[in-house]
Amino acid sequence: MVSIKTVAVLGGSGNLGPAIVKELIAAGFTVTALTREGSTSTFPEIDGLTVKKVDYTSFDSLRDAFTGQDAVVSVVATAAIGVQNVAIDAAVAAGVKRFIPSEFGVNTRKTQGLPIGKILAGKVSVVDYLDEKAKQNEGFSWTGLSTGLFFDWGLKVGSIGVNVKDKTATIVDSGNEKFQTSNLAHIGRAVAGILKHPDETANKYLATASFNPSQNEIVGIVEELTGEKYNVTRLKSEDLWKAGEEKLARGDFRAFGDFLKVWNHADGIGHAVEGSESANELLGVPYEDLRETLKAYLTRVGAI
Known part of the structure; x- marks a missing residue:
């Protein structure tokens, strides 16, 4: 069985990041928030939170930051989606067990072939890349999470x-x-639920909603x-x-x-998330x- 205790949150200072950091700490994880070098973003003072600055484009910088982390949660903005492939390679090299990419919105696995899918092509390719890396590297896995608006x-x-x-x-x-739509704290709790149930959520794309x-x-x-x-x-x-x-x-x-x-x-x-499509029960996050x-x-x- 996989055990996850330490979590690095990449890009945790935006709209969603602080809620994920807060809920991970509340769930008992040891959390490190990684911000971009030169960023002036600040975090609320939360007991148990470590903040480090890294170069998002540097494999070495990211590998060093991920060393000792069981999981990486990426909350980078859509405009920076491309940096995630470097982060994924660095996570594999650092021995990270689980990578959660920056999805948290539209279910991108359902957008392929549609105009909205062209705009979200970067996100689609990141999940494809993760799936490839998980098949190539034993002990490395991923989970995608769609949350709606x-x-x-x-x-x-x-x-x-x-x-x-x-x-x-x-x-x-x-x-x-x-x-489908979710409150920010609900999303944070859903991410914590993924990491509290690592075996059941490995290499899956899940959907949740408040x-x-x-x-x-x-x-x-x-x-x-x-x-x-x-x-x-x-x-x-x-x-x-x-x-x-x-x-x-x-x-x-x-x-x-x-x-x-x-x-x-x-x-x-038909894009509501109900019944068998909902991972709420699996993740321990009620409506x-x-x-x-x-x-x-x-x-x-x-x-x-």
């Missing part, structure tokens, strides 16, 4: 489609399609809790798809936003309460 973070930045300040909402098609709401459900709860009626703008998935294709043809990768709305919300798309998450957010921003 970052829900609590998305409420703050507007990617969920609800603007509390302006009392507006954007809904695609009927608004009844359920979609909940699978519809857009109409979210707007309805927000309107109920605030006592305010929201002004709703409706979009058609076919129009979003066409707009995305036109942008992609020009090399404009803002097309991702259009394709992502289609991926999550188009009627009949969360949508209403309570929305209530906490609305309270925090003074909307209720």
Whole structure:
């Protein structure tokens, strides 16, 4: 049986990294956060957290940082996805047992052949590379994790489609399609669950979610809790798809936003994560309460 006690988090200072670091420490792992040389990012003072600066592009720098680590969790930004192959080689050389790549969003194993897959091709190739390395190196394994949209973070930045300040909402098609989405802390707990169950999660691509709401459900709860009626703008998935294709043809990768709305919300798309597709039970992370998450957010921003 594989035992994982020490974990290095690569790129742990972004939107998701701190939540993963916090939940790993809470789960009893010894955590080292690795940041890019020259980075001015800071971490909250957490007992048991070590912070080191490394050169993300240097095999030697990464190998040295990974030495003594049982697992590496990569949370590098999409723009830096390419550095992961160097990190994977360094992890193998350092004797790392498990590598979790920077997925944490759309299930990239389902995007191949689609326009959104062209934009996410870097992520797809990293998982393919990991699978190859795991077959070539006994004792090395990987786990991919799809989480859907970052829900609590998305409420703050507007990617969920609800603007509390302006009392507006954007809904695609009927608004009844359920979609995969996860709170940041839930994602952190899911990562900890992978490493607490290393044998059961080895060389697998898993999916998790805090909940699978519809857009109409979210707007309805927000309107109920605030006592305010929201002004709703409706979009058609076919129009979003066409707009995305036109942008992609020009090399404009803002097309991702259009394709992502289609991926999550188009009627009949079927990308909710429920039943046998969900790894929640395996990872020990129960579904969360949508209403309570929305209530906490609305309270925090003074909307209720």
